[in-house]
Amino acid sequence: MCEKILLIDGHSILNRAFYGLPDLTSPEGLHTGAVYGFLNILFRVLEEEKPEYLAVAFDRSEPTFRHQKYPEYKGTRKPMPEELKEQLPLLQEMLAAMGITTISLAGYEADDLLGTLAKRSEEKGMDVTVLSGDRDLLQLASKKTLIRIPKTAKGQTLIESYHEDEVLEHYQVTPSQIIELKALMGDSADNISGIPGVGEKNATRLIKEYGTVENAYAHAEEIPQKRARESLLEHYELAQLSRELAAICTDSPVEFSCEDAKVGDLYTKEAYELCRKLDFRSFLNRFDPAQVNEDSMEQDFFTCSDFEGCEALFEKAAQAEAVGVSLLGDKEGTYGLGLALNEDEIYYIPVQGMTTPGYLSEKLESLSQNTMLCSMDVKAMLKHIELRPEAKVFDCGIAAYLLNPLKSTYTYEELARDYLDGKAIPAKEELLGKISLKKAWEQDMPELEQLACYMAYTAFCVRGPLEEKLKETSMWKVYTEIELPLVFTLDSMEKWGIEVKGEELKNYGDQLTVRIQELEKLIWQQAGEEFNINSPKQLGVILFEKMGIPGGKKTKTGYSTSADILEKLAPDHPIVNDILEYRQLAKLKSTYADGLGAVIEADGRIHSTFNQTITATGRISSTEPNLQNIPVRMELGRLIRKVFVPEPGFVFLDADYSQIELRVLAHMSGDEKLIQAYREAEDIHRLTASQVFHIPLEEVTPLQRRNAKAVNFGIVYGISSFGLSQDLSITRKEAAAYIQKYFETYPSIKGFLDGLVEQGKEKGYVSTMFGRRRPVPELKSSNFMQRSFGERVAMNSPIQGTAADIIKIAMNRVYKRLLDEKLRSRLVLQVHDELLIETWKDEIPQVSRILEEEMKGAAHLAVELEVDMHQGDNWYEAK
DNA sequence: GGCCTCACG
DNA sequence: ACGTACGTGAGGCCC
Numbered sequence: 001m002c003e004k005i006l007l008i009d010g011h012s013i014l015n016r017a018f019y020g021l022p023d024l025t026s027p028e029g030l031h032t033g034a035v036y037g038f039l040n041i042l043f044r045v046l047e048e049e050k051p052e053y054l055a056v057a058f059d060r061s062e063p064t065f066r067h068q069k070y071p072e073y074k075g076t077r078k079p080m081p082e083e084l085k086e087q088l089p090l091l092q093e094m095l096a097a098m099g100i101t102t103i104s105l106a107g108y109e110a111d112d113l114l115g116t117l118a119k120r121s122e123e124k125g126m127d128v129t130v131l132s133g134d135r136d137l138l139q140l141a142s143k144k145t146l147i148r149i150p151k152t153a154k155g156q157t158l159i160e161s162y163h164e165d166e167v168l169e170h171y172q173v174t175p176s177q178i179i180e181l182k183a184l185m186g187d188s189a190d191n192i193s194g195i196p197g198v199g200e201k202n203a204t205r206l207i208k209e210y211g212t213v214e215n216a217y218a219h220a221e222e223i224p225q226k227r228a229r230e231s232l233l234e235h236y237e238l239a240q241l242s243r244e245l246a247a248i249c250t251d252s253p254v255e256f257s258c259e260d261a262k263v264g265d266l267y268t269k270e271a272y273e274l275c276r277k278l279d280f281r282s283f284l285n286r287f288d289p290a291q292v293n294e295d296s297m298e299q300d301f302f303t304c305s306d307f308e309g310c311e312a313l314f315e316k317a318a319q320a321e322a323v324g325v326s327l328l329g330d331k332e333g334t335y336g337l338g339l340a341l342n343e344d345e346i347y348y349i350p351v352q353g354m355t356t357p358g359y360l361s362e363k364l365e366s367l368s369q370n371t372m373l374c375s376m377d378v379k380a381m382l383k384h385i386e387l388r389p390e391a392k393v394f395d396c397g398i399a400a401y402l403l404n405p406l407k408s409t410y411t412y413e414e415l416a417r418d419y420l421d422g423k424a425i426p427a428k429e430e431l432l433g434k435i436s437l438k439k440a441w442e443q444d445m446p447e448l449e450q451l452a453c454y455m456a457y458t459a460f461c462v463r464g465p466l467e468e469k470l471k472e473t474s475m476w477k478v479y480t481e482i483e484l485p486l487v488f489t490l491d492s493m494e495k496w497g498i499e500v501k502g503e504e505l506k507n508y509g510d511q512l513t514v515r516i517q518e519l520e521k522l523i524w525q526q527a528g529e530e531f532n533i534n535s536p537k538q539l540g541v542i543l544f545e546k547m548g549i550p551g552g553k554k555t556k557t558g559y560s561t562s563a564d565i566l567e568k569l570a571p572d573h574p575i576v577n578d579i580l581e582y583r584q585l586a587k588l589k590s591t592y593a594d595g596l597g598a599v600i601e602a603d604g605r606i607h608s609t610f611n612q613t614i615t616a617t618g619r620i621s622s623t624e625p626n627l628q629n630i631p632v633r634m635e636l637g638r639l640i641r642k643v644f645v646p647e648p649g650f651v652f653l654d655a656d657y658s659q660i661e662l663r664v665l666a667h668m669s670g671d672e673k674l675i676q677a678y679r680e681a682e683d684i685h686r687l688t689a690s691q692v693f694h695i696p697l698e699e700v701t702p703l704q705r706r707n708a709k710a711v712n713f714g715i716v717y718g719i720s721s722f723g724l725s726q727d728l729s730i731t732r733k734e735a736a737a738y739i740q741k742y743f744e745t746y747p748s749i750k751g752f753l754d755g756l757v758e759q760g761k762e763k764g765y766v767s768t769m770f771g772r773r774r775p776v777p778e779l780k781s782s783n784f785m786q787r788s789f790g791e792r793v794a795m796n797s798p799i800q801g802t803a804a805d806i807i808k809i810a811m812n813r814v815y816k817r818l819l820d821e822k823l824r825s826r827l828v829l830q831v832h833d834e835l836l837i838e839t840w841k842d843e844i845p846q847v848s849r850i851l852e853e854e855m856k857g858a859a860h861l862a863v864e865l866e867v868d869m870h871q872g873d874n875w876y877e878a879k
Numbered sequence: 880g881g882c883c884t885c886a887c888g
Numbered sequence: 889a890c891g892t893a894c895g896t897g898a899g900g901c902c903c
Contacts, residue, residue, distance in 0.1 A: 535901055536883055555883075562884060587885060590899055617895060619888085626897045629887035637886080661888090661894095714893065723893025784890050796894045800888090804895095832888040832895085 002127045002144075005261070006051035007114045009132035010058040010102065014038050014091055016133035016150055018084045025777060026278045031083040035091045036280055041131070041150050043286070045159060046263075049129050049148075053261040055101045055117065057110035058092075064107050066245055081782045090278070097270035101261040108252045111136065115248035117256055118145050124258075131159075139178040139248060141167045173207050180207045183243035184216075184232075194242055195235040197227045206232075213239050267291070276417055276424050285430065297425070300344040301453040307354040313339065313347055314363045322372035322394070324460025325364065326412075326452050327381045328437055334360070334384045335441035338452030340460035347456075348449040350441070361385035368392050374459040376412050379612070382491045389488040389819075396459050398483050399466040401613035402475050406775060410613055412458040419465040425454050474771045482770065482808050483612065489815040489827065490610040490620070496838070497605035498627070498828045501643045502597060508640065509593030512585050519582040526575040533582055536561045549573055584634070592631065592640050599625050610830070617797050618772050618804040619832060628831045632879065641876035646838045650825070651871055652878035653844065655851040656834035658866040659684060660803045661716045667861035668769060668798065669752035673745065678863040685709035692741045711742050715749065716799055718792025753795045760794035768801035769859070806859045807833060813854035823847065836875065844871065 017037025024033040046054070080088075095102055103113055111134070118128045118140050128145040130137055141147045147162040167175050184203035186194020198206075202225060210216035216223070217236050223229040232239065272292035275283045304310055317323050317339060324340030334357035336350040349355050361384065364373060368391035375381050378395040387393065397410040400418070407414075413427040431447040431454075432440055440448050470476045524530045527547065531538045540559030543549050549569055554560035563580060570576045599606055606625060614621040622628040630644075631637025646652050657663075662684060666674040673691070681687040689700045689708035700708075707728060714724045725735035743750040760766045760776040767773050774797040778790030807830065814835065815827055825847045829836035835855070839847045848869060855867045872878030 532901080534884095534899090537901075557882070560883085583884080587899085591886070591897095595898070614897095615895060619895065621896055623897065626887085629885090629897070631886060633887080717894040720893060722891075726893070785892075788890095788892070792892080792894070800895060803888095834888085 002125060003053070004049060004051040004127040004129065005053040005055070005117070005121045005258070006045065006049055006129045006131065007117055008042070008054075008056040009110050009114055009130070009134060009137065010056045010091070011088075011110055012133040013041055013131060013150070014087065015080075015084070017041065018087070023083060024279070029777065030090065030278070031087055032090065032278045032280070034084055034087045035094060035278065038091055039094070039280070039283065041159070043283075045129070045131055045148060046266075048159075051129060052263060053121075053126075053258055054263045055103055055256070055261045056095055057113040057117075058088075058102060058104040059110045060104050060106050060108070062106045064109055064112075065249070066109075068107075070241065070245065083782065094271065094274055094278075097268060097274050098266040099264050099268060100266065103254060103256060105252060105254045108249065108254070112249035112252045113254050115140055115250040116252045116254050119250040120256075121258075136178070136182065136246065136248070138162055138167050138171070139175050139246075140250075141175040172204055177207050177211065179243055179246045180211075180213050182246040183213050183239045186242065195231050195239050197231040202228045213243055273422070273424060277422055279414075281427075284427070292424075297344075297346075297454070297457065298450065300346050300457075301348065301449055302346070303348045303350065303449050305350055305352060305355070310349055310355055310359075310363075313341075313349070314367060317341055317367055318371055320371055322374055322460065322463060323367070324374045324456040324458070324463075325381070326376060326455035326459060327360075327384050328441070328448065328452050329357075329380075329384045330437055331383075332438055333357075333441075335437055336448060336452055337364075338454075338456030340453070340456040343457070343461060346453040348452045350444075350448070357384060365391070372463075374463045376410075376415070376455055376459050378487045379491050379494075382488070387488075389485065389816075393484070393487075394459075394463050394467075395484060395487060396462050396466060397613055398487070399470055399479060400462075402479055402483065402772065403466070403469055403473065404775065405613075405616050405618070405773075406777075412455045415462045415466075416458045419462040419469075420458075425458065426450070473773060475773065478770050478772050478805070482805060482812070485812045485816075486612060486620075486808050489811050490612060492815060493827055493829065494607055494609060496826050496828050497601070497603070497607035498836075498838070499605045499645050499647060500596060500600050501645060502600050502604070505593055505597050505600075505640075505643045508643070509589055509597065512589040512593060516582065516585045516589060519578050519585070523575060523578050523582060526578070533579065534586060539579070543569075543573075543576075543579075547573075547575070549576075584636070588631065588637055588640070592637070596625055596640075596643075615804075616774055616793075618768065618774075618801040618808075620804075620808075620830065627829055630875075638876060638879075641879065642874045644875035645873065650838050650840055651844065651873060652875060653825075653837045653839045653847055653851060653869060653871055654834060654875070654878040655837075655855055655867050655869045656831075657803075657807065657855065658868055660806065660833050660865065661799050662712055663861060663863045663865060664769070664799050664802045664806070665716060665749070665752075666863050668802065669746075669748050670862065671746045671748035671752070673747070674749065675862045685712060688712055688742075688745075691745045692738070707738060711738050714739070715742065715753075716796060718795035719753075720788070720792065756798055757791050757794045760790065766794045766798050768798050768805050770802065770805040772801050772805060774798075774801065803833065806865070807835070807855075810855040810858035811835065813858065814850055817850045817854060818847075821846070821850075836878070839871075 014034050018034035023031055024036055026032045092102060105113060114130050114137065118130055121128050122144045129148055130140055130145060131148045133150060135149060137147050141162050142164050149160045151158050151160055164175055171178065173181055181203050184194055184198045184206060185200050206216045210219055217232060220229055220233050267287045269292045272287045304313055320341055326338035328335040334351055336348060337360050338348055340346045351357055364385050365387055367373065368387055372392040372394055374394040374396060377397045378393050396415055400410045400415055411427060413425050416423045416425050428451055431451050470479050520533065523533055527542045531542055533539060537558055539561050544551050544559045551559065551565060551569060566576050566580055596606065601607060608622045608627045609624055611621045611623060631640055663678060666678055677684060677687050685708050686697060686700050686705050689704040690697045692708060693704055710724060710727050719739055721732045721736040721739060724738065725732045728735065756766055761779045765773045765775045776790045776794050778786045779794065781787045781790065811827065811830060818825055818827065823843050823846065824840040825843045826838050827835060828838050835851065837847055837851065851869060852867055856865045859865065870878045
């Protein structure tokens with residue numbers, strides 16, 4: 001076997017990764033997506049090729065010999081957008097950290113260096129692989145030199161391979177003739193112009209026939225295609241020039257020693273730390289933990305499994321102002337507790353013998369009266385130990401969420417990195433892999449001690465920095481007065497859950513099945529064949545190809561069959577209505593009838609999880625199951641709400657804010673006209689229509705009201721004429737006219753929204769009335785789409801977020817009053833602007849009063865916060 | 880695991 | 889010119 005060298009075109013692969021993948025942003029706000037993509041490709045090719053030597057070539061900013069020879073030459077690289085440019089040094093830093101040789105040479109492009117080294121290596125008898133995104137490099141292919149080109153197909157990255165033969169097969173010309181081909185057809189990516197009127201087909205034909213541009217010119221008279229012939233005769237000089245530009249130099253004076261480029265251990269400590277810093281988590285498991293975690297903390301960890309020891313430990317903990325705690329447990333059990341007394345006394349207490357979950361709960365409960373328990377996730381802890389809402393706790397996950405709500409996870413190792421100067425500690429996945437807590441506990445794995453201790457340690461240590469940053473950013477009040485109390489409110493809601501009648505749900509599902517099967521038959525009949533109606537792909541083919549319905553492509557992968565497209569086709573094609581009904585029923589059956597049925601627990605109730613650290617705006621979300629998207633808009637779906645019932649002796653009281661977001665807008669913008677409108681209006685959309693269209697209130701038509709309502713929504717979403725036009729099925733021009741009229745009617749609104757965008761650009765974030773922040777990095781993007789998105793976000797988030805703050809305040813206050821007044825009634829659901837209370841019948845008047853007072857009183861706005869309330873024996877009736 | 884579709888505010 | 893309304897979660901398909 002020959003030795004092999006892998007040569008990489010640095011810029012071209014980075015470019016490809018940048019355009020082919022979604023961008024990522026590191027915790028410090030650096031763009032990193034292209035570097036990530038580059039490394040992914042690098043690792044893959046290394047594994048496939050297993051080269052002994054490796055070098056990455058980069059272009060230089062200086063003019064090259066091509067510039068000197070041809071003054072008009074503009075260079076082969078397009079100017080890089082800022083988001084890509086800043087990643088270049090990052091990539092070079094990473095390559096340096098991995099000990100990978102990089103080369104560049106003033107006066108030459110990376111291509112030339114690759115060409116030179118490929119040739120020299122071949123001469124030494126080595127095998128060569130060249131990795132580039134640029135097909136120009138195919139001219140270097142030979143029996144010994146393999147060209148590899150990454151290509152994105154169907155979302156997957158394929159890396160094509162070309163030796164000499166494959167070039168011949170694909171392009172019907174030899175590698176060296178690739179240059180001739182380019183000279184004729186040009187290459188826009190490479191700024192090679194080619195000659196007019198000759199495309200790929202003609203160029204290939206000519207080069208196949210005549211071998212070179214020169215020879216084709218010599219035989220020009222024989223060329224049968226008139227346009228190609230004339231163009232070649234006329235533009236021969238241009239073709240010659242292009243030929244020279246396209247030719248890669250293979251004898252540049254680059255200094256290179258193979259020995260320096262020997263592939264060593266890429267997985268160094270420096271590379272590991274950089275991967276952590278850039279948040280490249282999927283790469284971390286490539287590193288050998290023993291090598292990269294030299295400064296292990298494990299000497300500070302102690303397992304305490306005897307009862308006396310634990311007693312002493314809790315006594316010592318009680319002397320501390322704060323301790324870090326981590327409770328290991330899941331739905332099936334409680335396995336142990338990590339306890340950090342300070343930075344270097346960290347204990348693990350496994351659940352065993354006398355240290356039962358009940359014992360730990362009791363100890364922590366009493367500890368929390370005077371000592372602050374710092375935890376990564378207090379609500380999760382509350383599932384194993386009982387704490388009163390007055391307990392002293394610090395929730396690191398929530399604090400970190402407030403400081404940056406855009407992250408998807410807030411794990412301890414991320415927090416350590418982000419708030420302890422990049423401190424690297426192993427993540428749960430690194431310690432346990434895919435082994436469950438339960439399994440690890442049963443097998444007494446030592447990693448459990450490490451996990452609990454690292455977590456408790458982090459919780460203890462990050463509290464200070466988090467608190468400091470929350471105060472710096474003026475979010476301390478949001479944290480202490482809204483989010484932290486909400487932990488207990490949500491925990492209570494989760495524990496109560498809501499009763500669901502399983503049998504009725506099943507009946508409902510069975511009825512759906514009957515109709516679904518009817519529709520299925522009907523649809524198959526009309527289509528003339530059986531197919532999977534649930535497959536958009538198959539459905540698209542049936543509708544738009546087989547049945548020939550005009551509708552056209554829309555998505556990357558095929559035809560769009562979404563409801564808004566199908567609805568437009570429905571009048572002319574009966575099958576479409578059946579499909580729409582089928583879809584609706586299939587959704588109800590799978591997501592709701594079956595989905596909800598599967599999560600009813602032994603107590604006959606559904607216990608959703610309310611997540612407090614998910615949304616970018618400050619709303620909560622609901623999962624497993626999602627109880628915030630139970631159907632209501634269509635009657636058939638709405639019927640599902642009949643299976644949500646209160647316990648005997650209770651009724652539901654459902655209270656929702658009326659147009660809270662528009663009211664927030666009125667308040668925050670201070671628009672007198674809109675505020676006045678709310679003071680007098682029964683029907684704000686109708687009044688908006690009357691004011692925007694300058695007509696008396698009584699003369700507003702239903703259509704005008706509908707349009708005004710859509711504009712009101714649009715304003716809250718960060719208005720755009722395109723979005724509004726889509727929603728109302730009108731032209732952009734008409735939509736723009738509506739928006740303009742709206743702004744004329746409510747003159748302060750435009751200034752307010754513009755101000756939000758301005759603030760977002762200036763400060764990098766926008767804020768709610770209560771100081772909650774949302775960063776808007778998209779506003780700095782050079783990409784129009786992203787920037788526009790940033791503008792809409794800047795307009796929407798303060799409004800949606802303020803409404804979220806208000807209902808959170810209301811929830812806390814309602815929850816507290818129910819407790820303080822020792823009522824049996826309980827808060828069970830929140831759906832963004834709505835609260836559902838399972839109310840003890842005797843307490844109906846009192847609870848109604850509480851809801852009204854606390855919801856209306858949650859914030860004092862320039863307009864009243866109006867609350868609608870309904871009572872019922874199930875959720876359907878209470879709405 | 881990504882994409883499409885659709886349920887909610 | 890670009891190709892969109894803001895914020896979510898879940899199920900089914902298909903690679």
